[in-house]
Amino acid sequence: MSDSNGTGRAWVYGDNIDTDQLAPIHSYKNMEAEEGCKFCLEPLDPNFASAVKIGDIFVAGNNMGIGSSREQAPLHLKLLGIRAVLAKSFARIFYRNTLNFGVPALVCAEVDRINTGDELRVDALKGRIENLNTGETLECEPLPDHLMAMIADGGLMPHLKNKLQRE
Amino acid sequence: MGQSQPPSQSMTLSEKIIAKAAGLDSVKPGDIVTCAVDVAMMHDSSGPRRAGKMLDELGVPIWDKDKLVVITDHYTNDEDPNSVEIQKITHAWVAEKQLPHFLPEQGICHVVLPENGFLKPGLFCVGGDSHSTTAGAFGAFMVGIGATELASVLATGEIWVRVPETLRLDVSGCLSEGVAAKDVILKLCGDIGIMGANYMVVEYGGEAVKAMTIDERMTLTNMAAELGGKTGIIAPDETTAQWLAATAASGVDIKTWQGDADAPVAKTISMDGTAISPQVAAPSNPENAADVSEHAGTPVGQAYIGACTGAKLDDLRMAAAIVNGRTKATGTRFFVAPGSNRIRDAAADEGTLKILEDAGATILPTGCGGCIGLGPARLEENMTGISSTNRNFVGRAGEKSSKLYLGSAYSVAAAAITGEITDPREFL
Numbered sequence: 001m002s003d004s005n006g007t008g009r010a011w012v013y014g015d016n017i018d019t020d021q022l023a024p025i026h027s028y029k030n031m032e033a034e035e036g037c038k039f040c041l042e043p044l045d046p047n048f049a050s051a052v053k054i055g056d057i058f059v060a061g062n063n064m065g066i067g068s069s070r071e072q073a074p075l076h077l078k079l080l081g082i083r084a085v086l087a088k089s090f091a092r093i094f095y096r097n098t099l100n101f102g103v104p105a106l107v108c109a110e111v112d113r114i115n116t117g118d119e120l121r122v123d124a125l126k127g128r129i130e131n132l133n134t135g136e137t138l139e140c141e142p143l144p145d146h147l148m149a150m151i152a153d154g155g156l157m158p159h160l161k162n163k164l165q166r167e
Numbered sequence: 168m169g170q171s172q173p174p175s176q177s178m179t180l181s182e183k184i185i186a187k188a189a190g191l192d193s194v195k196p197g198d199i200v201t202c203a204v205d206v207a208m209m210h211d212s213s214g215p216r217r218a219g220k221m222l223d224e225l226g227v228p229i230w231d232k233d234k235l236v237v238i239t240d241h242y243t244n245d246e247d248p249n250s251v252e253i254q255k256i257t258h259a260w261v262a263e264k265q266l267p268h269f270l271p272e273q274g275i276c277h278v279v280l281p282e283n284g285f286l287k288p289g290l291f292c293v294g295g296d297s298h299s300t301t302a303g304a305f306g307a308f309m310v311g312i313g314a315t316e317l318a319s320v321l322a323t324g325e326i327w328v329r330v331p332e333t334l335r336l337d338v339s340g341c342l343s344e345g346v347a348a349k350d351v352i353l354k355l356c357g358d359i360g361i362m363g364a365n366y367m368v369v370e371y372g373g374e375a376v377k378a379m380t381i382d383e384r385m386t387l388t389n390m391a392a393e394l395g396g397k398t399g400i401i402a403p404d405e406t407t408a409q410w411l412a413a414t415a416a417s418g419v420d421i422k423t424w425q426g427d428a429d430a431p432v433a434k435t436i437s438m439d440g441t442a443i444s445p446q447v448a449a450p451s452n453p454e455n456a457a458d459v460s461e462h463a464g465t466p467v468g469q470a471y472i473g474a475c476t477g478a479k480l481d482d483l484r485m486a487a488a489i490v491n492g493r494t495k496a497t498g499t500r501f502f503v504a505p506g507s508n509r510i511r512d513a514a515a516d517e518g519t520l521k522i523l524e525d526a527g528a529t530i531l532p533t534g535c536g537g538c539i540g541l542g543p544a545r546l547e548e549n550m551t552g553i554s555s556t557n558r559n560f561v562g563r564a565g566e567k568s569s570k571l572y573l574g575s576a577y578s579v580a581a582a583a584i585t586g587e588i589t590d591p592r593e594f595l
């Protein structure tokens with residue numbers, strides 16, 4: 001999996017990106033997520049899934065991930081290579097599902113200062129985003145260490161496997 | 168800010184429960200902590216066939232079988248081969264694990280769980296279902312989680328939680344005749360929207376809530392999910408203690424599990440209970456709530472009293488109070504699916520069920536059924552229905568072309584009688 005503390009290009013969207021946009025029903029009902037992720041965000045930006053690169057960063061406004069509890073919504077972003085998801089606020093089940101898949105979900109009040117295409121360096125552990133285009137540093141609510149450990153392991157299930165093996 | 172905090176800060180009830188589960192003296196909103204789970208509930212949909220399978224892949228035992236409750240309610244009483252297969256998987260998994268707490272086909276999980284004494288004030292619980300919020304009516308803190316997290320809880324007995332901010336709803340005065348908890352919560356959905364309490368715990372209080380029965384309180388906490396809330400909660404009192412005394416719950420403590428009066432909350436919303444009219448939420452979102460008068464006269468092909476939200480004994484009594492000697496409209500299907508077998512039996516014993524049957528209601532087996540478009544109450548092509556359930560999203564209760572209004576059991580019963588959306592107060 002991609003290192004959550006690297007640089008990547010920003011894809012900036014607005015409020016209320018819902019799970020039907022991230023995982024349209026036809027993309028997960030009869031398809032594996034590896035195939036379904038090609039339809040991620042199709043209703044909003046059909047260009048996104050083909051143009052996004054490994055290590056890119058998804059930036060949204062309020063209520064990121066509203067809608068159903070379908071785990072494919074964050075899984076699609078992860079499979080497309082999204083390094084981190086930044087938003088002003090998250091819908092709670094999406095927030096958990098994202099972190100549980102090993103992708104940092106960071107609450108950042110200042111995402112308005114980011115434009116699509118900006119090169120960002122995300123330090124999830126410190127809760128800091130550097131916008132390399134503008135030179136600005138934006139603060140996020142930091143994630144605690146144990147969640148970072150989970151993310152480093154690739155998510156909840158692999159983390160659990162590692163933990164159980166150690167014990 | 169700036170001033171030093173008192174050593175033990177004031178906390179809400181939810182914060183106290185989370186702190187206890189996390190083994191900490193105190194927590195505050197925004198803290199992310201790891202909590203020990205007192206009770207984990209799972210049903211036949213996301214339970215054994217999903218979370219159970221993941222646990223088996225991990226190859227570890229269940230952390231504490233005594234704290235796990237498995238209930239079947241989603242795909243019960245259904246002859247569809249998929250549903251039959253799911254029941255098989257569920258029964259086989261429970262038998263293989265030799266689980267002590269298996270409650271098959273006794274009713275809907277959120278109703279059956281407290282009936283069997285698994286909930287009480289102060290418990291930190293998780294459930295593999297979004298309406299696990301219902302448990303807050305008993306002063307427990309219970310959140311809904313996805314299958315992956317459920318598997319993790321089964322393996323470890325722990326879960327991480329971000330301590331939620333609190334949204335307080337204070338309902339003053341007393342509700343008028345023909346107005347129920349459902350109307351209060353629909354009104355709140357209409358006022359603040361379905362993400363209005365995102366991430367927050369919704370704490371319900373005030374005179375009108377204090378006066379409510381447990382059945383009614385469960386309607387409020389159940390629909391915290393429709394506000395985006397992490398959960399809902401109501402401070403336990405004598406009403407709680409009395410209700411739980413009739414169950415197997417032991418060590419019920421309503422004194423310890425109270426929030427501090429000066430605990431800070433993010434937002435307080437005040438409602439005048441006396442001024443609330445019956446509410447109906449138009450298709451296809453609970454936040455489309457409005458006074459029933461706005462939709463009065465809309466013809467309905469089906470009236471459904473059911474689900475964890477709207478088929479408790481009180482709901483059946485409300486419906487009976489409306490139909491009382493009247494007959495359902497020809498051309499409108501009228502179904503009643505009691506929330507649990509126990510509720511069905513109690514309603515039969517006291518004569519409530521008979522009143523409903525005499526009015527032309529068909530009594531359906533207990534379980535989720537019509538709430539998710541299963542069984543005889545499935546909404547057909549282009550059919551408009553009204554139901555006492557909690558969600559009316561497109562296709563939720565049947566065909567995509569169907570339309571669903573939400574209302575209290577009073578309002579659903581009134582529509583069953585007239586064949587159109589009707590202010591239930593006309594019949595009281």
Ligand code: SF4
Nearest residue numbers: 275474475535538539
């Ligand atoms: S009755 Fe409906 S809302 Fe309640 S648990 Fe069943 S499916 Fe969910």
